[in-house]
Amino acid sequence: xxxxxxxxxxxxxxxxxxxxxxxxxxxxxxxxxxxxxxxxxxxxxxxxxxxxxxxxxxxxxxxxxxxxxxxxxxxxxxxxxxxxxxxxxxxxxxxxxxxxxxxxxxxxxxxxxxxxxxxxxxxxxxxxxxxxxxxxxxxxxxxxxxxxxxxxxxxxxxxxxxxxxxxxxxxxxxxxxxxxxxxxxxxxxxxxxxxxxxxxxxxxxxxxxxxxxxxxxxxxxxxxxxxxxxxxxxxxxxxxxxxxxxxxxxxxxxxxxxxxxxxxxxxxxxxxxxxxxxxxxxxxxxxxxxxxxxxxxxxxxxxxxxxxxxxxxxxxxxxxxxxxxxxxxxxxxxxxxxxxxxxxxxxxxxxxxxxxxxxxxxxxxxxxxxxxxxxxxxxxxxxxxxxxxxxxxx
Ligand code: PLP
Numbered sequence: 001x002x003x004x005x006x007x008x009x010x011x012x013x014x015x016x017x018x019x020x021x022x023x024x025x026x027x028x029x030x031x032x033x034x035x036x037x038x039x040x041x042x043x044x045x046x047x048x049x050x051x052x053x054x055x056x057x058x059x060x061x062x063x064x065x066x067x068x069x070x071x072x073x074x075x076x077x078x079x080x081x082x083x084x085x086x087x088x089x090x091x092x093x094x095x096x097x098x099x100x101x102x103x104x105x106x107x108x109x110x111x112x113x114x115x116x117x118x119x120x121x122x123x124x125x126x127x128x129x130x131x132x133x134x135x136x137x138x139x140x141x142x143x144x145x146x147x148x149x150x151x152x153x154x155x156x157x158x159x160x161x162x163x164x165x166x167x168x169x170x171x172x173x174x175x176x177x178x179x180x181x182x183x184x185x186x187x188x189x190x191x192x193x194x195x196x197x198x199x200x201x202x203x204x205x206x207x208x209x210x211x212x213x214x215x216x217x218x219x220x221x222x223x224x225x226x227x228x229x230x231x232x233x234x235x236x237x238x239x240x241x242x243x244x245x246x247x248x249x250x251x252x253x254x255x256x257x258x259x260x261x262x263x264x265x266x267x268x269x270x271x272x273x274x275x276x277x278x279x280x281x282x283x284x285x286x287x288x289x290x291x292x293x294x295x296x297x298x299x300x301x302x303x304x305x306x307x308x309x310x311x312x313x314x315x316x317x318x319x320x321x322x323x324x325x326x327x328x329x330x331x332x333x334x335x336x337x338x339x340x341x342x343x344x345x346x347x348x349x350x351x352x353x354x355x356x357x358x359x360x361x362x363x364x365x366x367x368x369x370x371x372x373x374x375x376x377x378x379x380x381x382x383x384x385x386x387x388x389x390x391x392x393x394x
Contacts, residue, residue: 022356027054030372030379032356043350043357043371043383048190048222048332051249052297053372059252062293066286076104076282083288090292091260094231096240101266104258104283108221108247109137111257112184114277115243116141116159118261119182119215121268121276127161129176129183129214133192133362136184136219145184147192148362168201173208180214182243187233190222193336193363194328202237209242215265221247221257222332225295226304226373229311229330236329252294256287303373307331313377314369317384322346322391333369335387340364342394349390355383 002010005021022040024032030053031039045051052059066083073079088102105111120126130136130145137143143152144159152158165172167189176183183205189195209216218241223233227249230236234244242265247257269276298304307330318326318335325336337343343365350357350367357367371383 020351020358022351029053029055030375039354040351041355041371041379041383041386043355044368045249045370045372047358047368048227048248048370049251050253051225051227051373052252052294052303053374054253056252056294056297058297059290059293062289063254063286066289071286072281072284076279081283081285081288083285083292084283087283087288087292087295090295091246091258094295095244095260098240098242098262099244099260101263102258102260103266103269103277104256104288105247105279106255106257106282106284107137108219108245108257109139109142110279110282111221111245111247111259112136112142112145112219113139115217115245115259115261116145116182116184117277118243118259118265118268119217122265123181123213123215125179125181125214127163127177127179127181128159129163129165129180131185131189132164132166133189133195134184134186134219135189135191135361136186137221151361167195168198170201170204173204176205176208176212176214178212178214180212182215182217183209184217184219186219186221186223187237188223188228188329188332190332191361191363193360193366194332194334196327196329197237199237202239206239215242217241217243217245219245221245225249226298226307227330227332227370228328229304229307231298231304233329249294250291251287252290252297254284254287254290256283256291298373301374307373310373310375310377310380313380314384317381318387320388320391322394328369331370331373331375334360334363334366335369336363336366337391338365343367345394346387346390349393350386353386353390355386357387 025035026033032042033039092100132147134147136145144162146152163175220233224246244260311330315326328334
C-alpha cells in the first residue's frame with residue numbers, strides 16, 4: 001500500500017522538487033496537528049489566509065448552516081443570493097464611499113484579472129503601470145504585472161504595454177501618463193519581503209493618477225483584514241484607491257476574492273459587450289457566508305486593535321546577531337538574515353521544533369512572520385524562543 005505522501009508525489013501535480021511534505025490531520029486556532037497529535041504553530045496563516053486561526057467555530061457553524069440551505073445555484077451575477085448580498089453590504093459599509101460595488105471572484109488572481117479588464121474598459125486605454133518586486137498572482141494577466149522577470153520569462157508573450165516603476169521613486173511617476181489605463185500596486189508589498197512605501201510617495205502617486213485619469217488599483221489581497229494593524233492597509237496612508245483588490249483572508253478560510261470600485265466605474269462591465277467578466281463559482285454562497293462570518297468575528301472580537309502591540313512584541317523579542325532587520329507593519333513581518341542558505345536552515349529547524357514559517361517568493365533571505373491575528377502574547381514569546389534557538393543552532 002503506498003503511503004499518502006507517495007500518492008501525493010505520484011498523483012498530485014508538483015510545482016517544485018522540494019515540497020514541505022507536512023501532513024496534518026486537523027487544525028484549530030493557531031495550531032495544525034499531525035497524525036500523532038503533535039501541534040505545529042502556524043506562523044504564516046497558510047500564507048495570509050487564516051487571520052482568525054483555523055476553524056473558528058463561528059465560521060464553521062455559519063458554513064454548516066449555509067451548506068444545509070444551498071451551495072451553487074447559478075453563475076455569478078444572475079440570482080439574488082443572500083450570502084453574496086449580505087457580504088457585499090457589510091464590506092461596503094466598512095469602505096470609503098467610492099468603493100460601493102463588489103465583484104466577487106474565485107481567487108486573488110481572478111480579482112487582478114477582473115480589475116485590469118475593468119480599468120481598460122472604463123478608461124478606453126490599455127497601458128498599465130506596475131511595480132518592481134510586486135506579486136499579483138500566477139495567471140497570465142497577473143504575471144504580466146509581476147515585478148520579477150525570473151518567474152514570468154517562460155510565459156512570454158504576456159500582456160503588452162506594461163511599464164515597471166520602482167516603489168518610492170518620485171521621478172518615475174512621470175511614466176504615468178494620459179495613456180495609462182491603471183497603476184497597480186500592493187499597498188504593502190508582500191512577496192518582495194514586506195516593503196512598506198513612503199506615505200508622501202503614496203500621496204504623490206494618488207495625485208498623479210488623478211492628474212492623468214489613470215485608475216489606481218490597490219492590491220490588498222495579502223494586506224487587508226487587520227493584517228497590518230488597520231482593517232484595510234490603505235488606511236495607513238492618506239489615499240483611497242479607485243479599485244480595491246481583496247482575497248486570501250476575505251473568505252475566512254474558504255476561496256473567494258473581490259475587486260471593488262464605484263458603481264460608475266463598475267458599470268463599464270455591463271455594455272458593449274455585456275458580461276464584461278464572467279465567472280461560474282465567483283462569490284460562491286458558502287464562501288461568502290464564511291467571509292461574512294469571519295469579518296463579524298474580526299470586528300466583534302476587536303482583533304485589529306491588538307495587532308500593533310503584537311507587532312511591537314515580535315520586534316522587541318527578535319533581536320539576534322544573525323538578524324539584519326525585522327521590517328513590516330502589524331503581523332505582516334519579514335525577518336532578514338544573511339542569505340537563503342542560512343534562512344533555509346533556520347526555517348527547517350523552526351519546523352522541526354513545531355513552528356511553521358517560510359520565505360518570500362521574491363526575497364529568499366527573509367523569513368515570513370504572519371500568524372493568525374488571534375495569536376496571544378505568550379504564543380508570540382514561544383514562537384520567538386523557537387526562532388532565536390534556531391538562529392543559534394544554524
Ligand atoms: N496579490 C497578492 C498581493 C498576493 O499575495 C497573492 C497571493 O499570494 C495574489 C495576489 C494572488 O492570489 P491567489 O493566489 O488567490 O490567486
